Amino acid sequence: MEMMMQDEAAAAANKAGPEATPNQTIYINNLNEKVKLDELKKSLNAVFSQFGKIVEVLAFKTLKHKGQAWVVFDNPDSASNAISKMNGFPFYDKPMRIHFAKTKSDVIAKADGTFVPREKRKRHEEKGGKKKKEQHHDSTRLAMPPYPGVYGSAPPLSQVPYPGGGGGGGVKSNLPEAPAPPNNILFVQHLPHDTTPETLQNLFDKYHGFKEVRMVAAKPGIAFVEFADEMHSTVAMQGLEGFTIHQTPMRITYAKK
Structure with missing residues (x-):
């Protein structure tokens, strides 16, 4: 019931x-x-x-x-x-x-x-519902094109080119590279060069599922932040994207695997 x-x-x-x-x-x-x-x-x-x-x-x-x-x-x-x-x-x-x-x-x-x-x-x-249904059926039949996908109807999503995707008969695309799909690791950029792992940990460990911060000594200004799963990483990314450290806004995306 x-x-x-x-x-x-x-x-x-x-x-x-x-x-x-x-x-x-x-x-x-x-x-x-x-x-x-x-x-x-x-x-x-x-x-x-x-x-x-x-x-x-x-x-x-x-x-x-x-x-x-x-x-x-x-x-x-x-x-x-x-x-x-x-x-x-x-x-x-x-x-x-x-x-x-x-x-x-x-x-x-x-x-x-x-x-x-x-x-x-x-x-x-239910009063008059049957009549409305018949009118809708007739109008739909009149408006429907004789063949799917013609006369200006939108193509299926599967046929819409994805930015950065392949294809094009070998011609190099000018479109930007496709972003990484959602996953549990975030890629943080535009950090001040004196940013420490402890600074980032204090920011990200407020979000559920936080695991660790990994910084690249050879490349100051970037870091990887790992969460338990993509849902927790997504919430953290939404909350901290653009957060300012020393007047510099962070840029956060999903890391490429």
């Missing part, structure tokens, strides 16, 4: 898009479906807590909700900031797609007094 109620709660908010009104709940899809549910929720909480207080993180085991999640903040500004900073961010090797949820979560609706039991909403939405 509890799982059924969760499914219904998620179904009411699972469709979202750019046209949704800004609110406290963000909808995330294109998540890696191989990640276990508990790990996914903990990782989402770790990544998005930097933008504000999180009320709850919703994700479900059901097939129709695979690869999706909802993060509920305590205010719309936090949700908006999370979307602008994290939309497209690589998360377990897949770029997240993030929008405002089209409906607020039950926990927020109950707090502001606008909560309506889903049974009443369902009966109301």
Whole structure:
């Protein structure tokens, strides 16, 4: 029964898009479906807590909700900031797609007094629902091009060239080299030459999962910082990117392996 109620709660908010009104709940899809549910929720909480207080993180085991999640903040500004900073961010090797949820979560609706039991909403939405579905089907059929991928439709993501990738028939590309994929080791640059390992350790060990700092004696100004996994390194990178040491802002990226 509890799982059924969760499914219904998620179904009411699972469709979202750019046209949704800004609110406290963000909808995330294109998540890696191989990640276990508990790990996914903990990782989402770790990544998005930097933008504000999180009320709850919703994700479900059901097939129709695979690869999706909802993060509920305590205010719309936090949700908006999370979307602008994290939309497209690589998360377990897949770029997240993030929008405002089209409906607020039950926990927020109950707090502001606008909560309506889903049974009443369902009966109301079913009136004329069949007619809207038929109209949508007809308009979709008319708008659909005769062949996929033509008449200006966007190409599949798999066909979009990746900056720094191969191809091009042997012609040297002027595009910048592709960044390293997310991993547990950070590459820190633009450090003052007198920066010590202890200075960096004092900064990074405030983040969960910190393991060690490695500096290169032959190359002052750079360092490698290792974490237990890529989720902890990502949170640290988001928190310290641009942090100033002796009036010099650090540059942090993932290390190449």
